Amino acid sequence: MKVYNFVYTKVAPEESPWRKKDFHTVFYPIELLTREDLLEIERRIYFPTSTEFNEKKTVFYLKIKGEYYLFILHINNLPEARDIYGRGGIFLCHGFMFPETLWRDFNSPKDLFELVKNSVFKSREAVLSSPLVDKATGNISPIIIDLTDKYPVPSRSLPEINSEFEKQLIILLNNFARERKPAIVIKGEPDSIFELMNKLIAYIPQELKPNIGWDSAFDNGNLTFYPLKIVGFKEHLPLGDNPIYIDLLTQRIEITQELKWVFMPHTPYERWLYHCLKESKTYEHIEQAYRLSLILEGRKASGELLSERDGFVSCNREEIINGFLKSASKIIGEELANFISYNLKPGELLELLIEDLPLSKIALIIEKIVIKHNFTPKAIKFKFSEPLIKHASKRLKLILNLWQGEPISPSDLETLRREERIELIKYLISTAQLKKENLIEILKLNEDIFDTLFSSPEIGKEIEKLLFELIASQREFRGIENFLFERILNKKQVFAFLNNQINLMDVLEEFVKDNLMDEEKMNILISFAKKTKLLCKEYPYITSFLYPKKGVSEEILKNKKTRERLLFILAVYHKYKDDDLKELGFDEDEISKIKKRQRDKSLIEKIRKLIKFR
Amino acid sequence: MIRCPYCLEMVKPKFEIKGNVKVYKCSNQECQRETPRVVVEGQIPKSSVGLVGFSGHGKTVYLTALFYLLKKLREKHSNKWKDYYFSALDSYTIEIVYEHVKKFENSKLPESTPKNFPFPALLEFKNIPNFGDWLLSMYDTAGAVFENPLDIPEQGRFVAKADVCLFIISIVDCGDNWADEMEKLLETYRRAVYDRMHINLKETQKIIVVLTKADEFVDKLPKKLADYLEKGSIDKYLYLDNGIIKELEDISISVREWLIKNNCGGFVKLAEGNFKKVRYTIVSSTGAKPEGMDLATKLKPEHPKRVLDPFLWILYEVYPKGIWYYLKKFGKRLLFND
Numbered sequence: 001m002k003v004y005n006f007v008y009t010k011v012a013p014e015e016s017p018w019r020k021k022d023f024h025t026v027f028y029p030i031e032l033l034t035r036e037d038l039l040e041i042e043r044r045i046y047f048p049t050s051t052e053f054n055e056k057k058t059v060f061y062l063k064i065k066g067e068y069y070l071f072i073l074h075i076n077n078l079p080e081a082r083d084i085y086g087r088g089g090i091f092l093c094h095g096f097m098f099p100e101t102l103w104r105d106f107n108s109p110k111d112l113f114e115l116v117k118n119s120v121f122k123s124r125e126a127v128l129s130s131p132l133v134d135k136a137t138g139n140i141s142p143i144i145i146d147l148t149d150k151y152p153v154p155s156r157s158l159p160e161i162n163s164e165f166e167k168q169l170i171i172l173l174n175n176f177a178r179e180r181k182p183a184i185v186i187k188g189e190p191d192s193i194f195e196l197m198n199k200l201i202a203y204i205p206q207e208l209k210p211n212i213g214w215d216s217a218f219d220n221g222n223l224t225f226y227p228l229k230i231v232g233f234k235e236h237l238p239l240g241d242n243p244i245y246i247d248l249l250t251q252r253i254e255i256t257q258e259l260k261w262v263f264m265p266h267t268p269y270e271r272w273l274y275h276c277l278k279e280s281k282t283y284e285h286i287e288q289a290y291r292l293s294l295i296l297e298g299r300k301a302s303g304e305l306l307s308e309r310d311g312f313v314s315c316n317r318e319e320i321i322n323g324f325l326k327s328a329s330k331i332i333g334e335e336l337a338n339f340i341s342y343n344l345k346p347g348e349l350l351e352l353l354i355e356d357l358p359l360s361k362i363a364l365i366i367e368k369i370v371i372k373h374n375f376t377p378k379a380i381k382f383k384f385s386e387p388l389i390k391h392a393s394k395r396l397k398l399i400l401n402l403w404q405g406e407p408i409s410p411s412d413l414e415t416l417r418r419e420e421r422i423e424l425i426k427y428l429i430s431t432a433q434l435k436k437e438n439l440i441e442i443l444k445l446n447e448d449i450f451d452t453l454f455s456s457p458e459i460g461k462e463i464e465k466l467l468f469e470l471i472a473s474q475r476e477f478r479g480i481e482n483f484l485f486e487r488i489l490n491k492k493q494v495f496a497f498l499n500n501q502i503n504l505m506d507v508l509e510e511f512v513k514d515n516l517m518d519e520e521k522m523n524i525l526i527s528f529a530k531k532t533k534l535l536c537k538e539y540p541y542i543t544s545f546l547y548p549k550k551g552v553s554e555e556i557l558k559n560k561k562t563r564e565r566l567l568f569i570l571a572v573y574h575k576y577k578d579d580d581l582k583e584l585g586f587d588e589d590e591i592s593k594i595k596k597r598q599r600d601k602s603l604i605e606k607i608r609k610l611i612k613f614r
Numbered sequence: 615m616i617r618c619p620y621c622l623e624m625v626k627p628k629f630e631i632k633g634n635v636k637v638y639k640c641s642n643q644e645c646q647r648e649t650p651r652v653v654v655e656g657q658i659p660k661s662s663v664g665l666v667g668f669s670g671h672g673k674t675v676y677l678t679a680l681f682y683l684l685k686k687l688r689e690k691h692s693n694k695w696k697d698y699y700f701s702a703l704d705s706y707t708i709e710i711v712y713e714h715v716k717k718f719e720n721s722k723l724p725e726s727t728p729k730n731f732p733f734p735a736l737l738e739f740k741n742i743p744n745f746g747d748w749l750l751s752m753y754d755t756a757g758a759v760f761e762n763p764l765d766i767p768e769q770g771r772f773v774a775k776a777d778v779c780l781f782i783i784s785i786v787d788c789g790d791n792w793a794d795e796m797e798k799l800l801e802t803y804r805r806a807v808y809d810r811m812h813i814n815l816k817e818t819q820k821i822i823v824v825l826t827k828a829d830e831f832v833d834k835l836p837k838k839l840a841d842y843l844e845k846g847s848i849d850k851y852l853y854l855d856n857g858i859i860k861e862l863e864d865i866s867i868s869v870r871e872w873l874i875k876n877n878c879g880g881f882v883k884l885a886e887g888n889f890k891k892v893r894y895t896i897v898s899s900t901g902a903k904p905e906g907m908d909l910a911t912k913l914k915p916e917h918p919k920r921v922l923d924p925f926l927w928i929l930y931e932v933y934p935k936g937i938w939y940y941l942k943k944f945g946k947r948l949l950f951n952d
Contacts, residue, residue: 010726020760022669023729023882039764085670085787086906089725149636206824220706222733225619238731239706242639242646608735 001102002142003116004029004069007127008045008093011081017127017138021084027133027140029097035066043227047072047091047217048236053077055207055456056190057111058196060213060228067287068210072096072113074120075217081124094121096143104206106154107283110198118142148293159199165251167277168263169196170203172244174270175262176230177208181552182259183241187541190216193232202283203273205290236516252599268316268323269293275448276311284289295353296323300340317346331357338368343369359391367396369426370466377403395420407438429453429462436466444499454494467494477504481526483521487511509539512546516565526573545569552584564586567594619653619662619734622775623924627654643818646892647858648670648704652738655838659746661932662734664773666803668795674727675756676782677840678718679736679918681711683848686738686915692852693742703749705734709924710735715833721909723900729765743854745933760799764857768891768910774807778820778928779889784827799883804952820891822924829898829919834876839868843896846920859930862893862923873883891931895923901923940942 006028023036033041044060047053058073073095096116098106099308105113121127126202132141159314161167176184186193193216201212201594215221218231224240237245245254256265265274269290273280280286285306291301292312298321306312313320321341328337341349344365355361366388369375384392384400392400395416398408408428413421425442428434434442442461443450454460467488471481488497491510495503515521522545524564529546538541541551548570556562567586570576571594576584581591615652618625618640627638627649638649648874652658688699702708714724734751742748753772759765766774781800788795807813815821832840842865851858873894874882885892900908901917911917 020758020761022726022761024758024761035762035764039762039768042729042765044766046730049725049730051730082906083670085726086904087670087723087726088907089728091728220733221730222620222648222710223644240645240647262825536837 001145001147002099003101003102003145004097004142005116005140006030006033006041007121007133007140008042008095008099009078009124009126009127009208010090015135019134027127027138028216029142030137030139032097032112033063039061040227041071041095044071044213044215045093046215046221046226047075047077048217048221048233049089052234053190053219056215056217057109057113057194058213058215058228059572061103061210063210064097065367067090067100067597068103068208069097069099070109071185072109072116073096074113075391076122077094078122078123086125090124092121092124094127103209107202107206108154108159108198109201110194111154115145116143120576156284157170158280158282158286159204161199161203161277163251163539165253166196166200167274168253170277171265171270171274172229172262173200173204173212174273175264175266176586178267180211182262183223183228183243184231184247185218185223185238185243186230186232186248187234187237188232188600190232192248193217197230198383203280203286205269205286229598232559237529253398268295268296268312268319271315271319272312274486275315279308279311286512292350292354296320296350298323298327309350313347313350318347320353322393324353327353328357328362331359331385332362332388333382334383336388339380339382340369343373359388363388363392363396367393367399370396370399371423374427374430375527376431376433378430395424398424402433404427405436408442409438410442413442418449421446422452425449425453426456429459429466430549432462436469437468440498441468443495447495447499450495463494464489467497470498473550474504476532476534477508480508483511483524484508505534505536505539505542508534509541512541514571516541516545516562516569522569522573526569537610548574549583559584564590567591568597572598616649616654616660617662617775618642618645618647618649619736619851620647620649622662622772625628635720637655639722652703652717652749653736656738656749658738659932659934660749660751660778661778661928662703662753663752663778663780663928664753664769664770665755665775665780665782665909666799667757667780667826668760668774668784668787668799671757671782671784671787672722673757673780673782674754675899676780676824676826676897677752678710678714678724679921681735682715682718682913683915683918684922684925685711685715686848687851694852694854697741698739698743698933699736699741700739703738704733706733707735707737711737719913721911721913723904723909725907726741727754727756729758729769732756732769736771742929744856744858745929746754748929748933750928760803763806763810767802767810770803770806771811773803774811774813774815774819776819777932778822779803779815780924780928781821781885782826783823783824784830785825786827786830793873793881796878797881800881800884800888804884815889816887817890819889820893821885821889822893822895822931823872823885824924825871825894825896826899827903828896829901830903835896836857836868836872837898839865842868843919845897846898846923847916849916850888851922851926858926862927862930865896865923866927869896893927893931895920895927897921897923904939922925936937 006025008025010023011026013019016026017026025042030040040062044058056076061068061073062071073093075091075093078090078092082088083090084523098112103112114162131336197214201209204212213228214230215228216232217234218238219233220236221231222240223238223243237457244259265271272289288304288306289312291303292305294301324341389400398412402408425446428439454463468485471477471484477484483506487507488494491577493502512525525546534542536547540555543550543567544552544556567581567590570581578591615625615626621640621642623642625641628641630637630639638651638654640647640649663855684700687695691902702711732753732755734753737750739748739750753776754771755770759769783796785792804815808814828843832843870882876903898919899921900909904910
């Protein structure tokens with residue numbers, strides 16, 4: 001790995017390849033750096049003249065030929081050195097340029113500096129006698145670092161943040177990285193400032209790192225015109241630019257009211273840092289959380305995302321909803337975006353944003369929401385965009401068509417999976433958007449799921465309602481509809497009835513047959529029969545018991561139990577005389593036995609009433 | 615509106631009250647520096663001066679020597695200067711006047727000026743003989759800035775926007791082709807300011823050419839100039855009268871002629887063609903060539919020679935003239951059909 005470097009100092013003009021006698025960049029990679037680049041670099045070289053000063057490191061990022069390099073300038077005071085006029089004030093700046101691949105991998109400027117520490121020039125003599133420099137051209141060869149050999153693999157762990165003070169500074173620095181203001185002035189020893197900044201910069205996402213740069217000793221400097229806005233000082237306060245003052249020793253921060261915002265998190269990433277700092281353990285976490293933040297800000301982000309998102313979601317609920325609304329509104333319209341955001345949890349909205357709002361998924365979600373909450377056009381008054389309709393599933397399309405007045409036919413459901421059909425039919429039943437006939441047709445063709453549907457309490461109730469209406473709609477059975485309804489339910493014949501496998505006559509026949517001994521019911525049935533004429537030839541029990549004048553079934557007469565019951569019904573309810581009964585084949589004994597039983601029964605009834613009265 | 619002495623933008627300073635502190639602050643967002651009250655409220659003439667010159671040619675030494683003498687003039691008991699004094703308006707100026715000058719008084723030369731953005735030395739003068747009160751901001755820029763035209767718009771902006779430019783040149787440090795070197799420096803400065811800052815110095819700036827380290831080439835000077843230099847210690851200025859400007863003008867003409875005779879015609883034309891006004895001076899800030907970082911002998915007030923000339927020229931060129939000046943000038947033109 002190549003680390004380019006340069007030397008800025010003052011040498012005798014004859015020693016300089018450029019024949020200059022004042023401070024200038026004496027050696028630099030001439031193929032890499034242009035005059036403009038040099039000017040930019042030199043603007044960041046500050047030598048504090050007004051204080052006791054030995055050495056410092058200035059750190060910043062600068063784009064050279066389209067690539068961001070991390071610059072670490074080692075500035076060394078040479079108090080004994082003199083220029084050609086015999087003047088002091090000489091210093092030596094040995095600058096190192098770490099390519100992007102290196103600083104992205106290492107992250108910590110301090111670790112990077114360790115790689116070149118042994119190559120730092122400490123005197124002008126060392127520079128001029130170095131085999132790296134070419135006095136004729138002014139070129140200086142890069143330092144070659146073999147990362148595979150003697151250098152340790154950079155740590156992926158983030159430095160530990162031990163105090164609220166450091167946490168505050170992390171937020172401050174993130175705000176600075178984003179806004180490039182306000183200026184920050186830190187009082188302390190240059191080394192302590194470098195250490196602190198090295199720690200804090202670990203919490204800045206790599207994309208924003210190039211906005212950070214600091215000079216750890218800027219005593220008496222003029223911030224107004226200095227490109228680096230984070231500076232340290234030991235004794236003499238730098239001036240200009242209305243900065244924030246931080247005292248490293250006392251951990252005191254001096255700030256004006258108007259700058260208080262810089263200690264508050266403003267982006268989803270910063271909020272996550274602020275509230276979930278302990279969740280960030282590695283450099284990867286920083287990048288992953290930052291990418292999530294970018295997505296919320298409507299930007300593209302490639303690479304892995306934070307896998308544990310609960311903290312991120314909980315401290316960014318509003319941001320997620322707003323981010324979703326902003327992005328989704330452009331694609332599916334504001335109303336639909338609002339609709340989705342109202343019905344989904346922030347975590348789910350974030351997932352959608354992560355997946356870049358795929359229309360097919362949005363359509364699926366809308367479909368689920370509509371079905372889950374039984375939404376109808378009464379609740380959803382907005383239109384679905386054409387692209388969304390294109391991506392809608394068949395089921396959603398059916399629903400949308402239904403909303404447009406196009407009914408769903410049973411065949412429409414054929415291609416749907418079992419679960420889809422269940423949900424759709426439930427939706428159709430719950431929202432009553434289909435005509436009864438259509439619904440019944442659909443139910444009839446979905447026998448395999450009918451029991452599941454019917455077993456759902458709400459849907460079961462709706463089907464029962466439908467069933468009752470259907471029974472009640474058959475006028476000839478008016479008066480006994482409750483019997484028939486209950487009978488169908490009890491006998492679990494709902495589907496068979498809906499599917500016309502049985503009709504109400506069948507039901508009534510069976511009902512009569514089973515309830516011959518229930519006098520109350522028989523009474524009602526006979527009263528019903530007296531009012532209603534039914535075509536009942538094929539139904540022996542109905543005919544025999546309710547309409548005996550139309551003929552009594554031989555089968556019933558043959559059975560001892562039913563014969564006895566028929567005799568009773570005919571005698572008691574239909575008021576058949578003995579002769580009529582004899583004509584039907586009943587003998588004297590049978591008739592008198594029934595009469596006796598009737599008398600006994602009446603007596604018992606009278607006694608019971610009397611006791612009750614008493 | 616005033617020109618902020620720190621950022622040189624035309625601003626309307628904001629008046630801020632915080633508790634017991636009441637200050638003016640520059641309204642330029644990038645600057646926002648506390649501006650001395652007198653700069654904002656003072657109804658006195660204000661001027662800014664920038665120094666241009668190669669590294670090692672004595673800009674900082676000249677300024678230090680000037681401040682040294684200006685300090686000494688406060689102590690002198692002459693009638694002319696009896697009410698005169700000056701004060702430093704900010705902490706940086708206090709540091710220059712009381713620390714740098716102190717080192718100079720102890721015969722130590724200032725260190726070379728690094729290429730940092732300079733702060734101005736802000737001085738408020740009271741009762742200067744023949745003139746009056748005055749507010750001066752001076753910018754000492756590193757010589758390295760003038761070696762590279764690309765640097766000038768950034769670090770040399772203070773000089774470019776100043777009312778007066780002190781063009782400091784030590785011809786003994788220019789080598790054999792000193793005429794070319796002078797021309798080169800002036801051309802670099804002029805061109806960078808014109809092309810890269812779009813400032814036409816012909817309209818905005820007066821230039822005072824200061825030939826420094828004159829003690830080192832006194833043998834090359836005509837006798838008149840050599841004598842003038844020799845007799846140019848502080849005492850010469852104690853009895854300042856109206857004739858001083860006439861004398862300065864006379865010397866300026868002589869230096870100009872001498873420069874032309876010494877192949878500097880190109881430089882003279884370049885200067886006169888590109889600045890509002892050009893004046894020429896010779897100066898010896900230390901009186902004798904220093905030895906390394908130390909002066910050759912223990913510094914005494916009479917050692918620096920003609921150091922006050924450029925200062926007086928600045929005053930003369932920028933100080934608002936009274937009605938008598940214009941009447942005289944107009945009358946002279948009429949009389950001599952000039």
